[in-house]
Amino acid sequence: MQSFRTELENPLVEKDIIDLARKIELFREGKIHEEKFRSLRLARGVYGQRQQGVQMVRIKLPYGKMTFKQWKRIADISDEYSTGNLHLTTRQDIQIHFVSLDRTPELWSKLEEDDITLREACGNTVRNVTASPSAGIDPNEPFDVSPYADATFRYFLRNPICQEMGRKFKIAFSNTDEDTALTYMHDMGFIPKIQDGKRGFKVVLGGGLGAQPMLAKTSFDFLAADQIIPFLEATLRVFDRHGERNSRHKARIKFLIQKIGFEKLTELIQAEWKSLKSKSFEVDTETGKWNVEADALPSKTASEVAIMNQAAYDLWKATNTFEQKQTGFYGVYVRILNGNIHSTTSRSLIEQLEGYIADDVRVTINQGLMLKFVPEANLYYVYSVLEAHGFAAAGANSMANITACPGTDTCNLAISDSTNITSKLEAVITEDFPELIHNSDIKIKISGCMNSCGQHGMANIGFHGSSLKAADKRVLPALQVLLGGGTVGDGVGRVADKVIKVPSKRGPQVLRVVLNNYEENANEGEYFNDYYDRQGEKYFYNLLKPVADLTTLKEDDFIDWGASEQFQTEIGVGECASVIIDLVATLLLESVEKMDWTKAAYDENRWADSIYHAYSVFVSAAKALLLDKSVSASTQSGVIDKFDEQFVATGEISLSGKTFKELVLQINQNEPSQEFATKYVEDAEAFLALAKAYRDQLTLV
Known part of the structure; x- marks a missing residue:
């Protein structure tokens, strides 16, 4: 594989993509362990599939939103790198399949030209932030939740507190009490409320489906809007430190609640408050992108269209459309079987719909699409376009749409x-x-x-x-x-x-x-x-x-549906989230890499980020030395406690009169200031040097 090069306006994105290309090279050369490489590519949206030698690539669309330009870009990418199929998911992503691993950096680079990312679409990260597709146009909503979903997505993207958690974390925003985003089955969910004229959210925590489904519990009946991101940040820090890491089947936050209790979890979250990067986070709700300004609103009025089957149209209108809170406009749901739509069909729809509806298409959680700001005068035309493409089936939100x-x-x-x-x-x-x-x-x-x-x-x-x-x-x-x-x-x-x-x-x-x-x-x-x-x-x-x-x-x-041969069970290794590879040398190398991230954040005056990266250095290096003694810990808090037991209490390693716990958990006792960052980063660097020296001494014996 040749080294990949790209030129993008965002240096962070460019670094991400070049890094993925380099890691693929190292993996091909046998210099990165397969399990570690799996963790790395999953966090970049590259997922192994049933067929050997090819990948599924998950494209992350926050709250399912895409412009026509982005939709066309994804369709073109699917043609060039995949099969031409776009699969719409229940988490408002788009997946393409049968992609060559070696071509994923190039694919990602081309997507980023239209501000589309793969970052943290899979793996032990904050996954795509979902929201009710009708957000912003629903007559029954207290306010538009789209800005809050968008801010949450951007705040935690590449955030050091949620890059290598024990398991994934899913967030949803519903726009009404009807709860069309299904908040109760998410790790954290938000439902908008107005209290004393002030915006806020009901917050639920700890839901999840899977083999052992659990319903979310209420954390707040009302939490002020400027507090939702701080609360999320504190929760993720607790989940990162106390969440299970050895048994992935017990690693979601719902199992942490089951283990320690909801009250104890709440106490741990509150204990993180002093160390947060943001004690309050105001979300911009005024910019034009939330109000669909003139350049995104439909600019064309359709000519009169003859409808061959008026009854079919009437049924479609009754079951697939609704009047928006914006007078004269309709929202239109599009039913798509299994969420599969071809790139050729996508481009044809874009060409024929552009200008007749708003430039804001949403992927829905039932694997369909929603079109916004359709003028009543254009409904016949939109129906005729959808019908010509086989997407005018009625009952988009009914039991008929499975x-x-x-x-x-x-x-x-x-x-x-x-x-x-x-x-x-x-x-x-x-x-x-x-x-x-x-x-x-x-x-x-x-x-x-x-x-x-x-x-x-x-x-x-x-x-x-x-x-x-x-x-x-x-x-x-x-x-x-x-x-x-x-x-x-x-x-x-x-x-x-x-x-x-x-x-x-x-x-x-x-x-x-x-x-x-x-x-x-x-x-x-x-x-x-x-x-x-x-x-x-x-x-x-x-x-x-x-x-x-x-x-x-x-x-x-x-013989199974769609098959021609006798059925046999063929279950592979799941990649819903990766495992962390427990190899001493690999962990120490990771610690060095994390120290580089620490210093880079510090040099950019990102004090909170540098502090959290430094925390990761402490834990990773300590885990490496524990594993050298064949001592395993299933949580980061366990690593901290066991390091004290195995090394500090025995006098094998001295930390200038402190315990390892006291040294590491300074992170919770201090504001993320420049002064504290300076000291904490120095402590982390010194500890890493100590750990490497200890390891080197052992290997010489």
Whole structure:
């Protein structure tokens, strides 16, 4: 591989990209351990996929926002480096697949020309900040949350406190109490409130799906808007220090809460306050980009368009559009099967829609798009454009629009198909229950495994990929059926119950049985979850038991949806977050690199950043020496305590009369001033030199 060069206006971005290119070279030369390299590339949006030798690249779009120019750039990138497909995700990102690792720096560089990043789209970082797609135009919102989501995204991008956490951290902003961003299933979520004329947020903390879903708890019923970023910063510092690092399955903040309790976590967060970079953070909500100024508003009025099927248009308008709070404009939801849209289609849509709608397109959490500021006079035209491209299906937010992760198409962890079956399940609604196209209370979601990337864990009707064994010991693809999950509102949600497992080919039958039963037996106006609660889990288990009967299997049941050969489980190594490689030499080399970051931040007068980088130097170097003794610690706080036990208390290493804990945790006792930064950086450099000398002495023995 040749060394990569780029010329970008942002020197930080340019350094990032050149660094990735160099690290790829070192990895190819065998000079970087595979696990360490995995951690590095994940934090730069490069993710291994099911097919060997190629990568998935995740493009980070804060709160799903993109301009036409950015959308076109992504489409062109997919043509040049991928397959031409753009996959819209439930976290408002766009993913492209089958990318050569060696070409990712060049790809990233071209994206950055239109201010699009890959940085921290994967890995143990703050992931993409999501938000309600209707933010800024919803008639029911107290205020636009977009500026706050944007500020959060930018504040924590490349922030040293969240670069190498034990696990990922997900943040969401809902714009109303309806909670369309699903805050209750996030590590931290925000819902806007007005109190005494002042802006603020309800804050929920510690939610998550995955194999062990947990609902978020309320931290504040009202937190002033200028305090949300400081609170986030303090929480991330605690999570970084006390979060699990050895067992990735127990490493999310929900497990830290489970381990130490919510009250103790709150105390630890409060103890960080003195050391924060920002005690208050005012978000700019006045600039034009939040108000869609004239240059972004539609400038064209469409000519009269003949609609061939007026009934279809009326249904589309009723289910896919809404009147904005800005008089005369509509928001339009676009339904996209499995979130997959081709680059050619994207460019054609851009060409035909540009000027007729605002230059502000949002990726939605149900894998679709939302178009903003569509003048009422242009609705017929927009519908005709979408119809010509196959994207005018009604029910964009109804149960007919099913969310699905990529599953066995590309994911290492997927057990059975989740994409081909989606079209079959949607057909059940369209063909057998057409009246439910208006039902937006029931959500159907499917994932290829239990990890819930398709959000099945909070669906009213959910499925996740699995397997079953027949009487003759052959394995067949299966679906775990879940019922009763969903959004209650205002940061409160429900986790779905696992009811029964059935052969995958019987998924459509499950849906028919459940919906027929609901239609026949529910009381007038009774919501699905109320009906589920009234009947109970056992009732639905017995209802679906005949569908799960394995004595009536056919040969077709052993072939997964979209496949032609007999099913077999092929689960690879997951990369939802990386592990930290426990090699002494590697850790010491990392410590040296972190010391370089410390000095660079210090030289740029970024005192808080230099202090936190120095903290990382202490922990990384101490961990290296502990590992040399085969002593493991699963948290950074554990590393600090065990270093004192193993080295300081024994007299093996002297720290001028201080304990290691006293030395390191000065970080919590001081404001991030130049004076403290100077001393703390010097202490970290001295400790690193001591650790290297100690290690060198051991290797000479």
